[in-house]
Amino acid sequence: MGHKIKKIRMRLNKITVEKDAFNLNKQTNFSSGSRSIWRETHSRVNVSEIIGRDRDRDMIVKRLLCPDADKNPFIVSIVGIGGMGKTALAKLVCNDERVKLHFDSRIWVCASEEFDPKIILQKIIKSATQESTIVQSIHLLELEQLQAKLQELLQDNKFLLVLDDVWSNIRGQWRELRDLLTGATIGSSVIMTTRSSEVTSAGGSCYDHKLKGFSCQQLGELPKWLHKLLRLKILAIVGCDGISTLPDGIQDLTALKLLRISDCSELGGRCRPNGPDWHKIAHIPNIEIDGEQIVAS
Ligand SMILES: Nc1ncnc2c1ncn2[C@@H]1O[C@H](COP(=O)(O)OP(=O)(O)OP(=O)(O)O)[C@@H](O)[C@H]1O
Numbered sequence: 001m002g003h004k005i006k007k008i009r010m011r012l013n014k015i016t017v018e019k020d021a022f023n024l025n026k027q028t029n030f031s032s033g034s035r036s037i038w039r040e041t042h043s044r045v046n047v048s049e050i051i052g053r054d055r056d057r058d059m060i061v062k063r064l065l066c067p068d069a070d071k072n073p074f075i076v077s078i079v080g081i082g083g084m085g086k087t088a089l090a091k092l093v094c095n096d097e098r099v100k101l102h103f104d105s106r107i108w109v110c111a112s113e114e115f116d117p118k119i120i121l122q123k124i125i126k127s128a129t130q131e132s133t134i135v136q137s138i139h140l141l142e143l144e145q146l147q148a149k150l151q152e153l154l155q156d157n158k159f160l161l162v163l164d165d166v167w168s169n170i171r172g173q174w175r176e177l178r179d180l181l182t183g184a185t186i187g188s189s190v191i192m193t194t195r196s197s198e199v200t201s202a203g204g205s206c207y208d209h210k211l212k213g214f215s216c217q218q219l220g221e222l223p224k225w226l227h228k229l230l231r232l233k234i235l236a237i238v239g240c241d242g243i244s245t246l247p248d249g250i251q252d253l254t255a256l257k258l259l260r261i262s263d264c265s266e267l268g269g270r271c272r273p274n275g276p277d278w279h280k281i282a283h284i285p286n287i288e289i290d291g292e293q294i295v296a297s
């Protein structure tokens with residue numbers, strides 16, 4: 001009986017560590033007002049920080065460079081669950097050298113807010129023009145004037161428009177937006193990112209790229225920027241046979257409370273107290289290797 005209670009206590013302690021590390025006692029308020037500000041995105045990316053998405057990027061770039069001739073604009077969707085890396089992938093594509101060469105302009109619009117074609121049009125024009133007078137007066141323009149401005153900006157201009165984080169599956173709104181983009185220079189394309197395939201279907205997507213998690217087997221090392229994650233509290237490395245050693249920078253992660261390594265053939269052995277990587281992780285209070293709690297000898 002005493003043994004069982006001890007085991008339960010140990011499990012509860014472990015849960016407490018994980019709960020604190022994930023801030024599970026805090027509530028996050030997703031009111032519609034704060035959501036759009038929090039979710040607002042931009043096109044910049046440090047390409048070297050995005051790992052394991054080269055194949056996905058190449059598949060999308062290939063489609064953009066050879067779009068279906070009868071689809072104008074050609075619409076590509078990146079679909080996947082929240083946090084899977086849709087926006088990150090759209091940024092990778094948008095910043096790819098082949099894409100930069102192929103399109104005359106690249107326009108990034110964060111569509112998290114209401115998907116009103118007029119608002120989207122205003123955002124497209126704002127993103128496509130450098131003229132501050134237009135940007136300042138844009139909210140005064142009627143749809144007809146906006147449409148004329150857009151035609152002027154996009155004339156003889158093969159563009160790539162990224163609509164990031166789209167939620168609308170209202171076909172009427174999409175039809176109106178597509179109508180506004182009709183007459184675009186041949187080869188112009190739209191990339192939308194969304195969590196829902198209902199949205200891609202309403203949007204008339206020509207190619208859905210379903211984004212999935214990638215296998216850790218492909219990883220040869222942990223990302224170089226790991227040492228920057230100074231507030232990281234839990235790190236789990238699972239099924240990464242290709243990772244044979246931890247980066248030195250892990251010593252800087254002083255907030256790390258739990259390191260869990262499992263099914264990594266070489267790494268587990270190196271991270272035990274007599275192993276060559278132990279000095280990098282000795283400061284972490286809870287270390288688990290293949291389910292075993294490790295204590296310094
Ligand atoms: N392949 C990757 N390598 C490194 N970091 C990544 C990768 N994919 C995504 N991330 C990071 O994970 C976080 C979530 O990614 P992202 O915002 O792209 O997800 P999402 O699918 O667009 O989510 P949402 O549905 O909420 O918009 C970001 O901080 C992003 O930089």
Ligand SMILES: [Mg+2]
Nearest residue numbers: 086087165193
């Ligand atoms: Mg996103």
